[in-house]
Amino acid sequence: MILDQLIWPLLLVFAALVLGPYWLAVLDGLAARSFGLAQAQSVWISPLSRGAWLLTQQTNMTEAPDWWAWRLAPALYLSLAAIGLALVPWSREWVATDIATSLVLWGSVEALATVVIFLQGWSANTLLTLIGAYRYVALGLSYILISMFVLIGVALPAESLALTQVVASQQELWNVLRQPLGLPLFLIVGLALTFRGPFNLADSTDLAGGTSADVSGPQRLVWELARSAMLVAFSGIATTAFLGGWLGPWLPGPLWVALKMLAVLALLAWLSRAFARITPERCVSLMWTVLLPLAFVDLIWAGAEALL
Amino acid sequence: MAIISWLSRLAARGPATVFPALGMRGEEALYRLALNPRIRLVDSPRHASLLLVAGGMPPEMQEPLRRVHDQLPAPFTTLWYQSEPLLELQQADTTRVDSLDALPDALVDAHRNALGGELGVSPRLLPDAPPNPWQGLGDDGRGGEGMMGGVPYGRPMAMPPTDDLRDGLALDILTFRLGPFFPLWPAGLAAEVTLQGDIVQQLSVKSPPFPRPLAPVFFEARERAVPIARLELERARHHLRALFHALHLAGLEDLALDALGLAQSCEPEAIGALEKRFRALAGRMKRRGFFALHLPACGTLGEKHAETLGGFAARAAGIDRDARLDDEGYRRLDFSVISQRKGDTRARWHQRLAEIAQSLRLAAQAQQDDAVTANLEALETPRGPWRNEELPGDASALLEELLPGLEWGEALATVASLDLAGVSQWPRP
Numbered sequence: 107m108i109l110d111q112l113i114w115p116l117l118l119v120f121a122a123l124v125l126g127p128y129w130l131a132v133l134d135g136l137a138a139r140s141f142g143l144a145q146a147q148s149v150w151i152s153p154l155s156r157g158a159w160l161l162t163q164q165t166n167m168t169e170a171p172d173w174w175a176w177r178l179a180p181a182l183y184l185s186l187a188a189i190g191l192a193l194v195p196w197s198r199e200w201v202a203t204d205i206a207t208s209l210v211l212w213g214s215v216e217a218l219a220t221v222v223i224f225l226q227g228w229s230a231n232t233l234l235t236l237i238g239a240y241r242y243v244a245l246g247l248s249y250i251l252i253s254m255f256v257l258i259g260v261a262l263p264a265e266s267l268a269l270t271q272v273v274a275s276q277q278e279l280w281n282v283l284r285q286p287l288g289l290p291l292f293l294i295v296g297l298a299l300t301f302r303g304p305f306n307l308a309d310s311t312d313l314a315g316g317t318s319a320d321v322s323g324p325q326r327l328v329w330e331l332a333r334s335a336m337l338v339a340f341s342g343i344a345t346t347a348f349l350g351g352w353l354g355p356w357l358p359g360p361l362w363v364a365l366k367m368l369a370v371l372a373l374l375a376w377l378s379r380a381f382a383r384i385t386p387e388r389c390v391s392l393m394w395t396v397l398l399p400l401a402f403v404d405l406i407w408a409g410a411e412a413l414l
Numbered sequence: 415m416a417i418i419s420w421l422s423r424l425a426a427r428g429p430a431t432v433f434p435a436l437g438m439r440g441e442e443a444l445y446r447l448a449l450n451p452r453i454r455l456v457d458s459p460r461h462a463s464l465l466l467v468a469g470g471m472p473p474e475m476q477e478p479l480r481r482v483h484d485q486l487p488a489p490f491t492t493l494w495y496q497s498e499p500l501l502e503l504q505q506a507d508t509t510r511v512d513s514l515d516a517l518p519d520a521l522v523d524a525h526r527n528a529l530g531g532e533l534g535v536s537p538r539l540l541p542d543a544p545p546n547p548w549q550g551l552g553d554d555g556r557g558g559e560g561m562m563g564g565v566p567y568g569r570p571m572a573m574p575p576t577d578d579l580r581d582g583l584a585l586d587i588l589t590f591r592l593g594p595f596f597p598l599w600p601a602g603l604a605a606e607v608t609l610q611g612d613i614v615q616q617l618s619v620k621s622p623p624f625p626r627p628l629a630p631v632f633f634e635a636r637e638r639a640v641p642i643a644r645l646e647l648e649r650a651r652h653h654l655r656a657l658f659h660a661l662h663l664a665g666l667e668d669l670a671l672d673a674l675g676l677a678q679s680c681e682p683e684a685i686g687a688l689e690k691r692f693r694a695l696a697g698r699m700k701r702r703g704f705f706a707l708h709l710p711a712c713g714t715l716g717e718k719h720a721e722t723l724g725g726f727a728a729r730a731a732g733i734d735r736d737a738r739l740d741d742e743g744y745r746r747l748d749f750s751v752i753s754q755r756k757g758d759t760r761a762r763w764h765q766r767l768a769e770i771a772q773s774l775r776l777a778a779q780a781q782q783d784d785a786v787t788a789n790l791e792a793l794e795t796p797r798g799p800w801r802n803e804e805l806p807g808d809a810s811a812l813l814e815e816l817l818p819g820l821e822w823g824e825a826l827a828t829v830a831s832l833d834l835a836g837v838s839q840w841p842r843p
């Protein structure tokens with residue numbers, strides 16, 4: 107009982123928190139290679155040597171930062187990723203946080219991420235980090251709204267806000283087929299919320315690294331780990347909400363979840379490198395005038411399908 | 415201790431992370447290093463283990479260089495390429511390199527030695543104290559109102575303004591100085607920028623970019639007839655290098671390196687393959703959203719500024735002027751002027767890509783026909799016309815009118831689409 111409901115789920119959350127970012131780094135290295143970027147090291151060793159380099163580096167100080175907030179922001183972001191991962195059901199029994207409102211809790215994780223990302227940029231008390239923080243806050247609401255509409259869509263056929271019920275409702279047909287707009291919209295939101303690739307506006311090159319432009323050493327390592335862990339959590343929620351979670355033949359449920367998460371992460375890693383960074387103004391327009399209406403359509407589609 | 419040593423050894427296996435502080439004629443080092451997978455160039459000194467000072471450093475740039483130096487997190491070291499180390503560092507473990515070929519290995523060695531503790535850590539050069547005294551004025555002791563404004567340490571603090579250039583939503587005003595080593599705009603350029611949110615309200619150039627050297631063939635062409643193939647290949651190389659910066663800014667790292675690789679291959683013996691490779695690159699840029707997602711349709715040059723800049727920037731604004739038309743050698747190759755109409759950032763990149771393609775085509779044709787230049791009085795450099803003794807000069811002052819009203823990313827994309835630095839009177843080595 108304790109093993110199934112506490113020990114195994116917690117171990118899996120911990121493993122996803124540690125191994126997930128490593129796998130994401132490996133997949134990112136493979137994606138870079140697929141785009142023809144030469145690498146001096148093996149993709150398996152590269153994340154480890156980067157981690158070691160950041161661990162041996164000094165954590166720098168800026169002029170008059172909000173010290174506590176600055177040091178805490180990466181840890182808080184990592185905690186939010188851990189909360190997100192705790193919501194992922196690895197099987198019918200193995201769920202670290204199996205509550206009736208897990209979709210709502212995920213929504214709050216997305217909303218609180220905005221606060222934490224702003225904190226990271228603002229508390230350094232330097233200009234490029236602050237601009238990165240401003241940008242994220244200006245755009246964050248539109249990401250969260252799209253995510254929420256899409257997730258309400260998957261809650262309708264399940265008639266529940268619990269992620270375990272959402273998986274159970276996909277026994278006949280996965281939501282990726284039942285609601286074809288849902289997963290693409292959710293993946294775009296995932297890239298935007300973790301500011302990657304075309305949606306990397308908070309930590310972008312034009313800001314020399316944005317919210318992390320003035321961060322070095324272990325603090326930067328935790329921030330990068332947290333960003334990656336949040337994307338891993340995103341892939342876990344996407345797997346649960348759209349790809350049938352633990353459902354699948356032959357293999358044990360947790361293995362199916364892990365494989366589906368890896369597939370989602372591989373797609374996101376590839377997408378992160380595939381397109382140029384969008385300008386903030388176009389991003390706002392895209393979110394509010396294209397993706398948000400599409401999220402409405404997805405919701406109407408899901409509602410009509412649930413009624414029929 | 416054993417763990418630290420193991421971590422250091424593991425860290426040393428990674429690429430050397432380098433922040434390049436470019437001085438005069440330091441760009442060649444940047445282009446060489448960017449293509450080396452053992453080197454990772456970074457845009458923030460906080461993200462580096464090595465400070466590379468490349469090229470000559472004028473005395474007035476030494477204080478900003480000290481500030482950049484002190485931002486690198488320990489352990490770090492410095493490497494000076496064709497540059498004299500700062501006086502304070504002459505006793506420290508610095509590395510000096512004068513050969514471009516030896517530079518990558520020197521950087522990798524310095525990285526390994528710094529992480530392995532074999533090189534002494536570069537000492538801090540400036541006192542760890544606020545650069546200006548506390549003002550001690552006003553409601554909250556810093557000269558502002560309420561929780562906002564004032565100049566607590568001699569630098570303005572965010573304060574709601576009265577006007578906004580975009581949509582009337584008043585956000586905090588933030589004034590700061592950027593440059594001369596900000597790697598995302600031309601080396602040497604320093605400016606005081608006032609932002610409201612992320613919109614540029616005001617920009618004042620404090621020091622112009624360092625003059626950019628041109629390839630020796632452009633200087634030879636003013637003295638004697640030179641093969642048009644060589645001139646056009648150097649023109650294509652110049653624009654491809656600019657494209658490298660723009661693609662890096664857009665986050666398309668692989669395409670940026672492709673552009674730079676193509677620039678490095680602009681040699682007469684490779685001429686046959688260049689056109690095909692460039693067409694493939696241009697197609698990938700388009701498909702991957704360089705124009706549609708990243709480039710803003712703003713930063714439009716007015717007629718006055720377009721005339722001042724000349725060259726491709728003027729042609730992108732509809733001014734059909736090119737000194738190559740006055741050259742009999744080019745006329746024999748059926749040279750015609752390409753131009754755009756809008757004069758904005760996108761139009762400038764459309765223009766530059768079209769001119770690269772044209773240069774590669776002209777080079778191939780000129781090589782076949784052994785065509786040489788015939789006009790020693792006027793020459794179209796990649797930066798603009800060079801008539802009489804007057805080389806194209808610095809045009810960075812136009813940023814003061816061009817950038818206000820643009821979002822920060824749009825402003826940088828606009829700067830990357832222009833060639834603002836004057837042309838150095840000495841050719842590239």
